[in-house]
Amino acid sequence: MRSRREFLKFSALTSAALLTPQLSTLTFAGKRKGNKPVMISTWNHGFGANAAGWEILGEGGTALDAVEAGVRVPEADPNERSVGYGGLPDREGKVTLDACIMNHAYECGAVAFLQDIKHPISVARLVMEKTPHAMIVGKGAKQFALANGFKEENLLTEKSEADWKEWLKKSEYKPVINIENHDTIGALALDAEGNLAGACTTSGAAYKMHGRVGDSPLIGAGLFVDGEIGGACATGLGEAVIRTAGSAMVVEQMRNGKSPAEACEIVVKRIIKTHKNKLEDLQVGFLALNKDGEYGGYSIRSGFNFAVVDNTDKGNRMEDAPFKMEW
Numbered sequence: 001m002r003s004r005r006e007f008l009k010f011s012a013l014t015s016a017a018l019l020t021p022q023l024s025t026l027t028f029a030g031k032r033k034g035n036k037p038v039m040i041s042t043w044n045h046g047f048g049a050n051a052a053g054w055e056i057l058g059e060g061g062t063a064l065d066a067v068e069a070g071v072r073v074p075e076a077d078p079n080e081r082s083v084g085y086g087g088l089p090d091r092e093g094k095v096t097l098d099a100c101i102m103n104h105a106y107e108c109g110a111v112a113f114l115q116d117i118k119h120p121i122s123v124a125r126l127v128m129e130k131t132p133h134a135m136i137v138g139k140g141a142k143q144f145a146l147a148n149g150f151k152e153e154n155l156l157t158e159k160s161e162a163d164w165k166e167w168l169k170k171s172e173y174k175p176v177i178n179i180e181n182h183d184t185i186g187a188l189a190l191d192a193e194g195n196l197a198g199a200c201t202t203s204g205a206a207y208k209m210h211g212r213v214g215d216s217p218l219i220g221a222g223l224f225v226d227g228e229i230g231g232a233c234a235t236g237l238g239e240a241v242i243r244t245a246g247s248a249m250v251v252e253q254m255r256n257g258k259s260p261a262e263a264c265e266i267v268v269k270r271i272i273k274t275h276k277n278k279l280e281d282l283q284v285g286f287l288a289l290n291k292d293g294e295y296g297g298y299s300i301r302s303g304f305n306f307a308v309v310d311n312t313d314k315g316n317r318m319e320d321a322p323f324k325m326e327w
């Protein structure tokens with residue numbers, strides 16, 4: 001197992017190279033037990049995340065290390081406009097980041113409304129490992145990050161600033177999910193030991209109110225993991241996921257015997273029912289992975305896809321989630 005320091009060095013060295021993985025490099029050195037290890041991640045950027053995660057899972061590393069390393073890839077990519085560096089700002093032009101992480105043993109950490117720090121997921125992990133708390137927000141989260149060696153950086157790229165200035169001309173707030181197929185990244189993994197973990201990180205809804213926090217850093221909403229059952233993560237309009245305690249409900253459905261795909265579908269349909277007067281343009285999608293390595297997803301509307309990597313000869317690949325309605 002890697003020490004944390006070695007791990008951070010490893011992620012820095014490999015994340016760039018892993019953006020376009022060769023399927024032939026995705027081999028598994030450990031012992032295969034059932035359908036594990038396996039990792040699933042939301043949207044097209046899940047592909048690069050899975051590749052980074054598989055480098056760890058394939059060496060017998062932990063699901064926790066894998067999901068953290070995985071989501072750090074889009075966090076660092078300025079072309080991903082909804083996660084980390086390069087993410088679209090709020091209406092005041094500030095990039096504010098939300099993230100959380102959870103392992104198989106009900107340990108979790110989260111940060112919200114974090115500014116100027118490129119890797120909120122790694123700060124969230126430190127909240128989990130180094131503090132008695134589950135969540136730190138805003139200025140306190142930034143102070144905590146700086147005190148632990150994270151660098152202060154301007155996360156607003158020229159492109160995101162230009163888009164924000166264009167938006168300011170009309171200042172019309174209409175959250176639209178699915179644009180250019182990259183949104184919040186949620187990742188779930190099951191390692192060779194059979195341990196589950198999940199991570200979720202986002203810059204949130206573009207042009208949100210300053211101070212708005214979505215579902216992504218909220219354990220139970222954007223992410224939930226029960227090591228005995230399974231894990232789930234969400235993408236889409238955070239307010240709808242918060243109102244319905246989305247990811248926790250997906251895990252409860254699995255606890256009651258549903259498959260991951262069925263569990264996601266049941267909770268998406270509940271969101272449709274409870275939002276019937278606010279359905280226009282509403283998109284929410286869930287992914288779930290159970291303790292046996294079975295996975296699935298479901299979304300309100302078409303267009304939600306996810307990356308899967310496991311120990312089959314299919315390697316790292318994209319799958320489309322089933323959905324209830326077209327746009």
Ligand code: SD4
Pocket residue numbers: 082177178183184202203204205213214215216234235236237238239
């Ligand atoms: C949020 N759930 O802040 C996030 C945004 C998102 O796909 O997931 N977009 O509401």
